[in-house]
Structures are given as C-alpha cells and as structure tokens.
Amino acid sequence: MKRPEVSVRGKNVPRSAIRKLVPFAKDREKTGVKIYKLNIGQPDVETPVEFWEGVRNFKEKVLAYAPSEGRPELIKSFVQYYNNLGFDITAEQLVVIMGGIEGILFAVLAVTDPGDEIIVAEPYYSNYLGVAAMAQVKFVAFSTTVECGYHLPDKAEIVKKITPRTKAMLFASPGNPTGCVYTRQEMEMLAEIAKEHGLFLLSDEVYREFTYDGEFATSILQIPGTEDCGIVIDSVSKRYSACGARLGCIVSKNKEVISSVLANATVRLSAGTLDQVAIANCINVPDSYFKAVRQDYVERRDIVVKALNSVDDVVCRTPKGAFYIMAKLKGIDTEVFAKWLLTDFAIDNETVMIAPGAGFYATEGCGRDEIRIAYVYKAPIMKRAMEVLCAGIRAFRQKNQSAS
Numbered sequence: 001m002k003r004p005e006v007s008v009r010g011k012n013v014p015r016s017a018i019r020k021l022v023p024f025a026k027d028r029e030k031t032g033v034k035i036y037k038l039n040i041g042q043p044d045v046e047t048p049v050e051f052w053e054g055v056r057n058f059k060e061k062v063l064a065y066a067p068s069e070g071r072p073e074l075i076k077s078f079v080q081y082y083n084n085l086g087f088d089i090t091a092e093q094l095v096v097i098m099g100g101i102e103g104i105l106f107a108v109l110a111v112t113d114p115g116d117e118i119i120v121a122e123p124y125y126s127n128y129l130g131v132a133a134m135a136q137v138k139f140v141a142f143s144t145t146v147e148c149g150y151h152l153p154d155k156a157e158i159v160k161k162i163t164p165r166t167k168a169m170l171f172a173s174p175g176n177p178t179g180c181v182y183t184r185q186e187m188e189m190l191a192e193i194a195k196e197h198g199l200f201l202l203s204d205e206v207y208r209e210f211t212y213d214g215e216f217a218t219s220i221l222q223i224p225g226t227e228d229c230g231i232v233i234d235s236v237s238k239r240y241s242a243c244g245a246r247l248g249c250i251v252s253k254n255k256e257v258i259s260s261v262l263a264n265a266t267v268r269l270s271a272g273t274l275d276q277v278a279i280a281n282c283i284n285v286p287d288s289y290f291k292a293v294r295q296d297y298v299e300r301r302d303i304v305v306k307a308l309n310s311v312d313d314v315v316c317r318t319p320k321g322a323f324y325i326m327a328k329l330k331g332i333d334t335e336v337f338a339k340w341l342l343t344d345f346a347i348d349n350e351t352v353m354i355a356p357g358a359g360f361y362a363t364e365g366c367g368r369d370e371i372r373i374a375y376v377y378k379a380p381i382m383k384r385a386m387e388v389l390c391a392g393i394r395a396f397r398q399k400n401q402s403a404s
C-alpha cells in the first residue's frame, strides 16, 4: 500500500509563533498554577450592546448565504463609518471580508504571482508569514528598532530592498507587535516610494481606533495620489471587540484590485450572514464607547511600561497605539525565558505567558532578546501580571548569573 503525502506547500505553512508555547501552559495549568496570558491579542473588552441588538433584530427564517461582496446593510454601514471619518468612499470601493487576515490574503493574491516579493517592516504580525506561505510569495524585511520606537528608517533603507520582483509593501499602523503609530510623514514617504517604483501599498489598519496621547492613525486613504496603489485592510475584530464575528473589509479605489478581491470572495461564497447583520448595527455604537475603551487601554499600557522600566536592562518605549508592547530584555534569550516561565517559575503559584520576539521577525537571529506583551487584562490584573513577569525577569537573570 502506498501512503499519500502532504504537499511541500502544505507542510511549509508556519504554525503561529504565539501559540507554540500553549502545550507547556496547559501542562502547568494541570498542576494548579495560574497563568496570566499576555501572549495573545484577545481583548477582554465587552462587545457593544449594539451588536447583540443586531442579532436579536434578525428576523429572517432561513440563514441564507450573503452576497459575496457583503450584505447591503453592512456595506452601507461601512461606507457611513468611512464618511464619518472624512474618507470619501463609495460602496463599489469596498468588499466585505472574513476578518483582516482573509483581507491580507486576498490583497496579496490580488497583487502578486508566486515568487513575487512584498516588503515588510520587521517586527511584523506573525500571521503575515503564513499568508506569504499560502500565496507563495517572499516577504523581504527591513528592520525597525525598539530604540526608535519601531518607526520607519530612512527612505533609502526601504528602497534598497526593492527588486524587479517587488510588487507591494505591507505595513500596519498602529502596529502589532510594536504599538507604533506611523506619522503622516511616514505614510507620505511610503506613498512616495510606492508611486516612484510602481508598488501597491497594503495598509493594515485594523487598530485604527486604538491610538493614545493625542496620536492619530493616518490612513493611506488620506494620502493624496494613492488612488491606484492604496489598499486598506480593515477589521471589526478589535474595533468592536468582535474577533469572533470574523468580519472586516478591503477598501481600494483601484477597480482592478476590487475586482480581483471580489473574485476571491466569490470562491468562498459569503461571509457569515448573522454576523454581518449584527456588525451593521454597530454603526450606532456611540463615541463614548471608544473613549472609555481608549482610557482603559492607556491605563493598562502605563502599568506595563512603568513595570518594565523598573527592571534593569529592559528597554521599551511607550507605544502610542494598538494594545501591545515590545521590550528588549538585554542578555536574555527570550525563547528560553518564555518557556522557563511556564515550566519552572512561579510566585505564589502564579506565572505569565509571553510571546518571544523572534516569532515576529523573518531575519534569522533578530528579536531573540525581545518579548511582546499584549495588555489585554483589566488594570488590576495587568498590575499583578506585571509584578509576576518582572519577578520572573529578575529571577531568570539571577539563575543565569549563578550558573556562569
């Protein structure tokens, strides 16, 4: 008998770096140790009542397919959302997608052929790598650093990465894992490069609502001259704390891009009907909801930054967006550290789970002394989690010092 074999492509899709430590956490939990999970971006913020109202108001007797481009009421509500922001968008310029990650895949498929290249800023959202593997394209990274708050380097550093196979640049602002919000000048620089070199700009704007200290996330849609090259990937996962709704949209003024995205959307038939109805009603979520959420996140962020800065040889800058912090723990191999926290360390029977930095880099050896923390717990819990983490950093250093 001959055994069938999984394809090289199938084998090469990377497993999420963030979830690699899960088995260790599960084993430890079985021993009764409490684990603060600072490793994933699942917020604890309540989904607004308008979503549930939308669910209750659904009166159709058959849960039918939705149109591939999205239900009309959701498209209408997205158009209104962009118009409220002052972006001049029409219904024909957007396609409803099943979350930002499907949007990234469809956008990448729309602008590349296998073997093409996309330029990205490192560190980046680790699932981008999975998309690259699925689309069989190469992500070519340039570096950003904790010392510069992960802002973009000079134009020349980015341009240097362009080859005849480069088709696009993909970036997120506010960023995951960095929390960095690009300035308008940075967005203009990216647009300038795109226009000069005939590249697409895939702008992942899923954290648009999450900016702090008076910062504002400039959209690629606000930069003049990006009508042909600009593609926005948007999502309601974080905006309405509705990760499970699996909805978002792709916005572009380039008709060919929208036509290609729509073709892919047609292949997967439809996004969830009930979720679309419920999210359409979220256009009625008042500004006070977002204001309260932002305040909450600022409080959590400040707890994390203060705690990290109280430990020697830890470098972090106060991020201005999203709900993540990257920090450099000088001299610590964070893959080893993150595992050790789960297997060996605890204070008062509690430990933490963090994401090691290397998983957010493609370049070998980069990010090995960095960690990412998602501040997804309420302030008092976050405070305790950071006490445990900081004690862990000190204990790990002490252990290594005594061993050497």
Ligand SMILES: Cc1ncc(COP(=O)(O)O)c(C=O)c1O
Binding pocket: 041, 098, 099, 100, 101, 102, 125, 172, 175, 176, 204, 206, 234, 235, 236, 237, 243, 247, 248
């Ligand atoms: C930068 C970024 N883009 C896209 C996504 C995908 O989110 P979703 O598919 O839930 O919209 C995430 C999720 O954490 C993210 O952090």
